[in-house]
Each structure stands twice: as C-alpha cells, then as structure tokens.
Amino acid sequence: AQSVSQHNHHVILSEAASLELGCNYSYGGTVNLFWYVQYPGQHLQLLLKYFSGDPLVKGIKGFEAEFIKSKFSFNLRKPSVQWSDTAEYFCAVMVRGSQGNLIFGKGTKLSVKP
C-alpha cells in the first residue's frame, strides 16, 4: 500500500531560522504532491502543489518544495521562519488515477519561538 512518511514529529525553531521538513512517499508510479498547513484553530489549507514540470515549486507565504523523483521525496523549505508559521504541516500524495484519495503523512508540528 502507498504511504507517506514525515520524518519529524515536532520541530522547534527560533524566528529567522531556516526550515526544512522532510517527506517521502512509497509509490513507483505517477503522483501529485501536496503540502497542507493547519494553523491553530483553523482548517487545512493548501500550501503548495506539484503536478508536473519544474520540480521546484513555490507556494504561499514564502514556502517552497522540491520534488526529487529518484528519492521519492518532496521536502518543504522556507529560508526564514516567522512566529506566525507555527502550525502543523502535512505532506500528501495523490496517486494518478486514484480519485479523490489523498494519502497523508502523520504531520509535523512546527513551533517557532519569537
């Protein structure tokens, strides 16, 4: 069965530190890749997505992610985090042809200290 692994359960950073959250998936075929964010008390929001083309994708709020097909990875990055980035981040994969089924990682909680 397909699965998504997020390596870090909880990451604590100070403001202005750089961020990289790991995400790996297990599926050899074509996939669509997503990062979602859940701010405290809010619902899941789409941060960025990769469908095809340039493997470096940019999302909202200065986030970017790089798809490395050979490593089955889709890591999320931000050069300088802010306190307002405190949230839970979910990596998700949709297998091409599988309707409506997003396979999620367990999530990474990011705490940014002011």
Added chain:
Amino acid sequence: KAGVTQTPRYLIKTRGQQVTLSCSPISGHRSVSWYQQTPGQGLQFLFEYFSETQRNKGNFPGRFSGRQFSNSRSEMNVSTLELGDSALYLCASSLANAQPYEQYFGPGTRLTVT
C-alpha cells in the same frame, strides 16, 4: 467564493447510535471527499463522490457510508457508533473534472462518542 462548509461543527453521540454529517462544497465543485482525522491514525480517506456517484472508497467498515446530491452537497453516515469513531471528520471539495486537481478542506465536524 464561500469555502467548504460542514455541519454540525460539534456532535456528541452515544455508542450504538447513528450520525449524519453534512458537507457543502465550494460552488462549482462536483467532487467531495471525506476523511477521518484522529491523533493515532492521522488523516485517512473514507470515500469520494463525483456527480452523485461514489468513485473511490478507503478501508473503512460498511458502517461508514455516504451519498451526494444533485447540487453536489454530500452527507456521510456512521451507523452503530463505536468509541473509536470519535474523530474529526473532514470534507474536501474539488473541481475534479480531470486530474490533476487539488482539494479544498472544510473546518470539520468534531464527533465525540461516549
């Protein structure tokens, strides 16, 4: 455009009862997917509906069912509730007329089974 709405937002039920949750997708979206979110299992796909037809289903028992109406609104039903059904139930909508596509999530319904 209004986002995905879910009703009710909170629900408390007793073991053995049944429950119906409702989801109204973003205007123009024809696909609705349902997910269960728990601290232990994370986000898990329940099923997806498109134009009133179930196109995909996750690994949940038959007590979990759903339907979609001609206006794309969807309901999910859980019969014979168990304590383990306590969770946040999320619905997501998308255009889904062709892959790839992204999903937009609602705020969820928090179900507590006592």
